[in-house]
Structure formats: C-alpha cells, structure tokens
C-alpha cells in the first residue's frame with residue numbers, strides 16, 4: 487500500500503495533506519509513504535523531516551508511481567496523476583459542487599475520489615472532519631485580520647490620556663468558525679454579539695459570554711436543515727432578520743460573517759445600504775466570500791472599501807495559518823484512513839455510512855447521491 491503526498495498547486499495554497507507526524511503514523515500502519523519534494527515547505531515542514539519520519543521524498547512522477555492512495559489538500563488536476571495505480575483513491579477536499587468537471591474527470595480516469603468535505607456530521611466522524619478543523623482556524627484568523635485592519639484597539643483601555651472604548655464585534659453565523667470568532671474576539675477584549683438561524687446556537691453564544699441577537703416569534707422557523715446544517719430560510723424570516731440586523735449593524739465596529747448553506751450560494755446577510763450605515767473605519771470580514779459572499783460588494787481575494795468601511799474577502803483563510811492548518815488537516819486524513827485500516831487487507835476498507843457519504847466516483851462512474859440527486 488503506497489500513499490503519495492502531493493505538493494499543492496492551487497493559487498495561494500500553502501497547506502500540505504500529510505505532516506512528518508502523520509507520515510510516520512501511516513508507516514507504522516504498514517504503508518509506504520512517498521512525498522513530492524517541497525510539498526510541506528510553505529507550511530514549514532521540510533523534506534528532511536519527512537525523510538526522517540521514514541518517507542521517501544522525490545519528484546512528482548516518482549511519488550505517484552504505483553500509488554494506491556493520493557493525499558491532497560485540494561483536488562489534484564486529474565491529468566497530473568499519471569502513474570498512480572488504476573482505481574487509486576484520491577483523498578482530498580474536492581469541492582464537489584463547485585468543480586463538477588474535475589469529479590467527472592476522476593471518474594473517467596477510473597480513480598475513486600473521496601471528498602473529505604462530505605464527511606457526515608456524526609460523532610464518530612468528528613476527528614475526520616476537515617471542515618471543522620479548518621473553520622476553527624479560519625474563525626480565529628478572521629478576528630486577527632479584522633484587528634489588524636481596524637484603526638482602533640479591541641479592548642477598553644483606561645490611560646492617562648483618556649479612555650479608549652471597547653470595539654463592538656458582531657458575528658453572523660455561529661457554526662464552528664463563528665464560535666471560534668466569538669471566543670477570539672472576546673479574548674481580545676471586544677464586546678461581542680452574534681446571530682444564527684439555528685436556535686440551538688443561542689445558548690452556545692451565551693456560554694461564550696456574547697450577546698445573542700435573534701429573530702423571535704416568526705412562526706415555524708427552527709433553522710435546522712439536515713445533518714446539523716442550516717436550511718434555506720422563508721421570505722418572512724429573511725425580512726425579519728434583515729430588519730433586526732439593520733438596526734444592530736449600524737452600531738458595530740467589526741462584523742464577521744460565516745454563513746454557509748451546503749451546495750448553494752452563501753446567503754446574502756449584509757446589503758450595501760447596511761454597509762453604508764456603519765461608521766467609517768469599521769471592518770467587515772466575509773468568510774463566505776468564495777461561496778458568493780454574505781456581504782454585498784465583497785470581492786474574493788481583495789480588501790475593498792465601501793462607504794469608508796473595509797470589506798475583507800481573503801480566500802482560503804485557513805491556509806493563512808499553514809502550519810497548524812496542515813497539522814489538523816493531516817490528522818483528519820490520518821484519523822479517517824486509520825479508523826478503517828484492515829490489517830489483513832493491508833489497506834483501508836470503508837464502511838457504508840461514511841464510505842457512501844464521501845465517495846464521489848467508483849468504477850468509472852459518479853456514484854454520490856448528492857451529486858446525482
């Protein structure tokens with residue numbers, strides 16, 4: 487069983503799908519591990535560290551030759567996988583809804599593509615969930631990015647020259663990223679409030695010492711879609727939410743938006759008029775910018791200024807903390823493959839619940855129900 491670890495080629499991607507630590511663990515399971523030279527460099531993991539862990543380090547062709555499992559952070563270009571074993575597994579974040587053509591190409595080439603972002607949200611899969619591990623870091627980094635773009639301080643400071651008041655930070659979307667953003671903004675001393683469509687988050691917001699801002703008394707809305715994800719809201723709810731947000735947002739200095747709905751464009755939470763209502767110098771971080779954005783006017787990969795307000799649209803925020811993001815991502819992949827490792831077969835054998843959820847292609851076909859449905 488040969489596991490290949492590829493160098494990422496996507497623009498701005500600094501993460502790597504295996505660290506020397508997980509390479510060593512795969513080898514302990516009985517696999518051989520080949521790492522493309524330079525794969526970990528941008529995340530501070532040197533080639534020598536992989537070699538010390540027992541992996542071979544070589545060019546891409548040698549790394550791929552006969553590989554049974556190919557690990558990536560983002561999906562590798564199917565045309566660049568020549569030499570991998572027939573039916574090889576491609577285990578990575580494959581952006582199945584956003585890049586369907588690539589999924590089709592994996593199928594056509596006979597690879598078994600396993601999309602890690604399709605990991606089901608069940609307790610036993612928590613340690614395998616790349617969305618959670620990467621969102622957690624993105625939520626933290628979003629607050630630091632906001633703090634560095636903001637021309638004022640976050641905490642209240644009483645100085646001999648007078649008092650600096652605490653920044654008011656508002657987090658919209660309280661999933662994994664949002665919870666970490668709340669905690670981080672609180673640690674920096676901001677006054678934090680937050681909102682979500684899932685009513686279960688109210689208690690979580692309070693337990694972190696922040697103030698929940700919620701639409702009340704709109705009939706029939708619990709906001710819980712399938713698998714712990716948010717569902718699309720009714721028009722009545724959206725109108726009530728927009729009104730509530732309008733009143734609140736005008737008083738905020740920092741807004742961090744994280745709202746996503748799987749397989750659909752991100753919901754629009756902030757209009758241009760709402761941006762205009764904020765004080766000059768305020769900062770908005772749109773973590774959903776690559777899925778279409780929560781904020782009108784946000785541009786992926788740019789910091790734009792509208793009405794004196796900075797709208798920050800960094801792409802791939804987790805990759806801005808490449809060492810930790812890689813360490814957690816790599817452990818997610820290791821936890822996934824090692825959980826299913828069959829000692830007799832000398833390879834992982836997936837069960838139905840998780841296998842059917844993450845498998846996109848098999849036997850030359852696209853097989854995932856979320857893509858076929």
Ligand code: NAD
Nearest residue numbers: 607608612659660661662663682683714716744745746753
């Ligand atoms: P996500 O990235 O899908 O979305 C971010 C947040 O935005 C969610 O809380 C969502 O409810 C919210 N949102 C969507 N539309 C909105 C709108 N119009 N207005 C305001 N907020 C909106 O979410 P996530 O971070 O993946 O977490 C979702 C839930 O799943 C959490 O409760 C999390 O703890 C849980 N989870 C469980 C597992 C597991 O058990 N293995 C793994 C990951 C997440």
